[in-house]
Amino acid sequence: MADSNPSPKTFPVSWEELHRNAKALAWRLIEGRSWHGIIAIARGGLVPAAIIARELDLRVVDTICIKSYSDDHARGEIRILKNIVNPGDGDGWLIIDDLVDTGYTAKAVRELLPKAHFATVYAKPAGKPMVDTYITEVSQDTWIYFPWDVEPQFAQPLAAQRRG
Ligand SMILES: O=P(O)(O)OC[C@H]1O[C@H](OP(=O)(O)OP(=O)(O)O)[C@H](O)[C@@H]1O
Numbered sequence: 001m002a003d004s005n006p007s008p009k010t011f012p013v014s015w016e017e018l019h020r021n022a023k024a025l026a027w028r029l030i031e032g033r034s035w036h037g038i039i040a041i042a043r044g045g046l047v048p049a050a051i052i053a054r055e056l057d058l059r060v061v062d063t064i065c066i067k068s069y070s071d072d073h074a075r076g077e078i079r080i081l082k083n084i085v086n087p088g089d090g091d092g093w094l095i096i097d098d099l100v101d102t103g104y105t106a107k108a109v110r111e112l113l114p115k116a117h118f119a120t121v122y123a124k125p126a127g128k129p130m131v132d133t134y135i136t137e138v139s140q141d142t143w144i145y146f147p148w149d150v151e152p153q154f155a156q157p158l159a160a161q162r163r164g
């Protein structure tokens, strides 16, 4: 079943901002323990996972491929398109995603890997309890636009927008 997501606010994220926040996440994750490797939740987790793997000097990077949103931002059923080969309980592994929104994706992955550490760059309030570490919180009614989803284009001046 698809949920429509009106998300009246938007939050565009630049490449620089994403890099800075992913590196901030790496700082948090390097404190106090070492990791076997990273499990990126594709596709959104791939870029943050690459940045974090570089910072933490982790060479083992696997993926769980999950789709839950359509291109019009409507949430559908969670579909696991590819799992990891030898998951165990996830102990000592880092799961990286770009964001947690409702928390449904994180919940599904946690059921597969209950002892892994789940980290995201961005978090919305409903999904926050599902992650162990995140960097930046945005409100639930905000849609985050990642740099790979957007391209520069002309924007109307505010006054023109007001005139309609
Ligand atoms: O907390 P939730 O409400 O489950 O939403 C968060 C998930 O939604 C997005 O992935 P999406 O399924 O859109 O696929 P993508 O990573 O390929 O963009 C995002 O990358 C997270 O994985």
Ligand SMILES: O=c1[nH]c(=O)c2nc[nH]c2[nH]1
Pocket: 069, 099, 101, 142, 143, 144, 145, 146, 149
């Ligand atoms: O690009 C995205 N931005 C979001 O805010 C979001 N929430 C779920 N899935 C998402 N994808």
Ligand SMILES: [Mg+2]
Pocket: 041, 042, 043, 044, 045, 066, 097
């Ligand atoms: Mg995703």
